[in-house]
Amino acid sequence: MNCEQKFEGLRSEPSTRRRVLFVDHAAVLGGAELSLLDLATAYRQTSQVLLFADGPFRERLEAAGVPVVVNLAPEAALSVRTSDRFGALKVFPALGWMAHRVATLACDFELVHANSQKAFVAAALARLIGGPPVVWHLRDILTARHFSGLNRRLAVTLANRCAARVLVNSRATGQAFVAAGGRPDLVTLVYNGLPVEVFDRLDPAQSLAIRHELGVGEAPLVGVFSRLSYWKGQHVLLEAARQLPNVHVLLVGEALFGEVEYTAQLKTLAALPELAGRVHWVGFRSDVPALMAACDIVAHTSTEPEPFGRVIVEGQLARRPVVATAAGASTELIEDGVTGCLVPPGDAQALASAIEKLLADSGAAQALAERGAAHARATFSLEALLATFDQALQSVPN
Numbered sequence: 001m002n003c004e005q006k007f008e009g010l011r012s013e014p015s016t017r018r019r020v021l022f023v024d025h026a027a028v029l030g031g032a033e034l035s036l037l038d039l040a041t042a043y044r045q046t047s048q049v050l051l052f053a054d055g056p057f058r059e060r061l062e063a064a065g066v067p068v069v070v071n072l073a074p075e076a077a078l079s080v081r082t083s084d085r086f087g088a089l090k091v092f093p094a095l096g097w098m099a100h101r102v103a104t105l106a107c108d109f110e111l112v113h114a115n116s117q118k119a120f121v122a123a124a125l126a127r128l129i130g131g132p133p134v135v136w137h138l139r140d141i142l143t144a145r146h147f148s149g150l151n152r153r154l155a156v157t158l159a160n161r162c163a164a165r166v167l168v169n170s171r172a173t174g175q176a177f178v179a180a181g182g183r184p185d186l187v188t189l190v191y192n193g194l195p196v197e198v199f200d201r202l203d204p205a206q207s208l209a210i211r212h213e214l215g216v217g218e219a220p221l222v223g224v225f226s227r228l229s230y231w232k233g234q235h236v237l238l239e240a241a242r243q244l245p246n247v248h249v250l251l252v253g254e255a256l257f258g259e260v261e262y263t264a265q266l267k268t269l270a271a272l273p274e275l276a277g278r279v280h281w282v283g284f285r286s287d288v289p290a291l292m293a294a295c296d297i298v299a300h301t302s303t304e305p306e307p308f309g310r311v312i313v314e315g316q317l318a319r320r321p322v323v324a325t326a327a328g329a330s331t332e333l334i335e336d337g338v339t340g341c342l343v344p345p346g347d348a349q350a351l352a353s354a355i356e357k358l359l360a361d362s363g364a365a366q367a368l369a370e371r372g373a374a375h376a377r378a379t380f381s382l383e384a385l386l387a388t389f390d391q392a393l394q395s396v397p398n
């Protein structure tokens with residue numbers, strides 16, 4: 001199903017939606033961008049997206065009929081890491097330039113929706129020079145692991161002063177914002193939503209064809225579906241697989257933010273003799289639902305608290321037993337032993353045991369998967385996301 005079809009039913013009520021300038025500093029296809037794709041597609045008749053980089057996200061927005069403007073930001077502003085201690089100071093002139101671009105474009109809109117931290121800082125500065133109200137869609141856990149102290153203080157101070165709302169994608173994300181000094185009264189919980197019907201239309205023949213292509217035969221297949229990054233923990237699954245001699249691993253995703261060393265480390269691990277022929281690298285794919293359905297188990301292996309974890313919900317919607325690490329929002333998405341399994345982060349032994357247990361009792365594993373699917377359908381549909389999102393934006397005064 002393409003985006004056109006996906007939103008056919010939702011397009012009948014666009015006139016009630018607010019006029020929003022959505023802003024993102026990135027144009028890669030990460031979870032934050034895929035979620036914005038859904039929101040911006042629903043808002044495409046009244047709204048526009050401003051990107052500070054060019055890439056596949058811009059192509060996907062255009063294919064969905066969303067008006068997009070690309071203003072390439074100075075390289076320094078895009079490449080500096082949020083964990084860089086003095087990052088905000090290094091890129092201040094570039095942020096000023098971005099703020100000016102937001103303020104200029106935002107004249108035609110009722111409010112600005114900032115989809116990333118850099119976008120938020122630019123939008124908040126634009127607000128200070130007379131731009132429209134700003135909603136920060138916070139999709140990161142503001143901890144020292146990902147954000148330097150200075151960056152956290154800057155973002156939280158600007159949020160407390162300039163944001164009309166801070167939409168958080170999980171309770172874990174909201175709690176970290178408040179723990180960093182953020183005003184609790186600004187926070188509104190907006191869980192991500194996924195297109196449930198895409199998963200309902202999965203064709204078992206396609207899953208069989210995928211297994212055939214991979215050459216896994218009847219062997220158990222465990223998939224991990226994330227960008228390659230140390231904290232996403234793909235290495236933990238490879239370590240677990242060393243203890244499970246019959247299990248094959250499907251690695252889906254690529255490094256989106258230049259994690260060259262980690263990719264090399266994974267390649268070295270996958271080349272170990274005991275894993276020979278059992279690790280299947282397929283890079284970035286746009287058919288994640290079908291790939292998940294081809295697996296026996298979907299693994300989520302993040303070693304740090306996950307702000308949301310779309311892949312967990314996708315695994316549930318694909319009716320596969322999901323094993324996830326118990327940190328951050330995973331504990332909001334999975335009830336351990338009921339709608340999935342939770343294991344401690346970074347613990348290859350615990351992950352191997354959980355996989356072994358699920359493979360040993362396919363009846364119990366399928367029951368777990370069915371309960372996970374029912375929970376995900378009821379809680380994380382695109383309709384539920386849009387209803388909460390619309391309401392949150394409607395509550396922002398002009």
Ligand code: UDP
Binds near residue numbers: 288
């Ligand atoms: N994804 C994808 N192709 C890939 C790997 C991942 O489309 O090859 C998607 C995945 O299906 C999910 C998103 O990327 O929708 C990742 O979102 P998540 O919240 O799990 O992690 P994030 O990237 O936001 O940290």
